[in-house]
Amino acid sequence: MKPLSVTSPAIGLRVMWTYIVTGLTIFLLMLLVGISMRGSQAGWWTIEPGTFYSLLSLHGIGMLTAMVVAGLGTLWYLVSRETGLDARVAYLAYAFFVAGVACVIVSVVPGHYGALWTMLYPLPFTGTYWPTWATGAWLVGAALVMLGFMIWCGQILGALLARYGGLGGVLAVDYVLHSRAFAKLDREPPPPQIFAAAITAIDGLIAGAAGLTVGVALIVRWLDPTVAIDPLWAKNLTYLFGHTFANLTMYMAVAGIYVGLPICTRRAYHTSVPLVLAWWGTLLFVIIAYFHHLYMDFVQAESVKLVGELASFLAAIPVVVITVYGAVLLVHRSGMRWTLGSMFLFTGLIGWVVGGVAAVLDSTIPFNVDLHNTLWVPAHFHTYLLEGVVLFTLGWVFVNLEQRAGASSGALIRWLAGLGVFGGGALFVLGFYIAGAAGVPRRYAVEPPPGPYLAGIATVGAILVLVGLLVVAYEALRLARLPRSEVAP
């Protein structure tokens, strides 16, 4: 059989759109699930706790899988422009994602699984309200998603190692340490988006291995209830996987900035020594920052918690000093037009910074005493996911659609989309932030005051986001139907 190695952009684009459309479709469905839960917390309607936690389990893993799938599609296409990739491997990983999602849906819909996606052992085995088979379906589904992710990581890392002559080449070690000799040889470091792909693949394989280890242990425990697992060991591996998996969605989506913003600004985003150093830092900090999830596990060594705090602080520096700052420089006095594509990419940077500030505050140990497991936690990750990752993804989608059609959207559409996505988004996350600061715990089907009142405001915000996204979806379809143009918008 002839390999589907990418020699034309068409195959790469097909893979990318398959992944992105799948990811954004799951995202919209999970948004409806999220609205139903926030409305229930507001008291607008009633979802009994068992169903609430089943929906919360679905919403958590569904949203992250959606963001991961969309981000991996974009990166796969961008890597395929640099080196040949076999599309069959991308579709194999995709099949694992689909099979995993199917298992998760079976586990939740008929099975009523409700131990959430970062279940902490002895959950999901003790005091459950769902049948044992639903636990198995969930664990197998989550393992399939992890395997799909690791297949993607393995393919991309293998291709990059071959293309750039090993890990040193991929990470541009000679470019940084022997820059003069590197320049004399007329060598070029990898473009910025390759670092996003490489760090996703390397950290993804480490996190995936951790996730699979604890996942297999839980599957064994599911098959043999006499097996005992150390709860602290399981908690560490669960958060090593969960935190990294969630965090990497941002580093995947940022590739859209490296490639999309230069298209909008007609400027170049070059690899530089500071950019490479920033990615080296990210490679390390993303993996070890997860210790901040265990600040309240006092039995864990204090030194480990301090490593988590320092890594959480330092992880912000590559973001604000290199990537965001560099993107702002790219836009500054560039003559760029505000289209939906450029607007989403730029505002995604703002969402990333704001969500990052909230994350850094939460990762500060003395503050974490007040904020740990309150609604501040979903506040910060909804900020950087909804107003960061999703916007980068939409920005990348619209840059491609606008370029293809040689057209962009009118001011009314931009205003409607902006009001919904940013205005609604701000209301939505503020409900979480204020409730978190007031000490309302997260993951409560029924919240204590002032939770319900703020959940009402948040639900209004989420509905506005949905309306804005429907406008965006309509506009995307309109642009996609326009004939291909050779003229830039």
Place this chain on the structure above:
Amino acid sequence: MASGAIFGVFIVIAVIAIVVMVFLGNYRLRDTLPQASVTARGYVIRRYWLGLTLVIAIAAFITTLSYLPYSQPRIQARHYFVVARQYSFGLPKVVPLGIAIVFDVTSADVNHGFGIYTPSGKVFAQVQAMPDYVNHLQVVFTVAGHYSVRCMEYCGIAHAAMQGGFEVR
């Protein structure tokens, strides 16, 4: 720092970040400059920006070392054993005011969170309640009254209803 103050710090930083980024993005956007002249100045400013963020990060890290909640239990502290289980807490009824208290917290089943709320409803302290492990939470109560306890880690269907409380006097 009280959580209200943390929220205030967050809002101030977030608003500054939004205003600065929107301003820099829009400022004389149509009055174009060559990329080289923007980056020439920008990279100089970036050195100071890097220095500032590094100083803030390291200073914040060093400052927090004085405010860690993981102090070793004092020998003379009074210990209370707390057992969490789906969906209740085994708690003392009364806890003394003004002396060092250590809650020795564990769980009889799954992971729970032992979150103590002040009489005015603010988070006072918290620690995880884990099976097979005992976490020692040392506190000193300086205000008398009824302190409520809530579960701060998802533990199952009645997680939101898992509450308790004790008097401090």
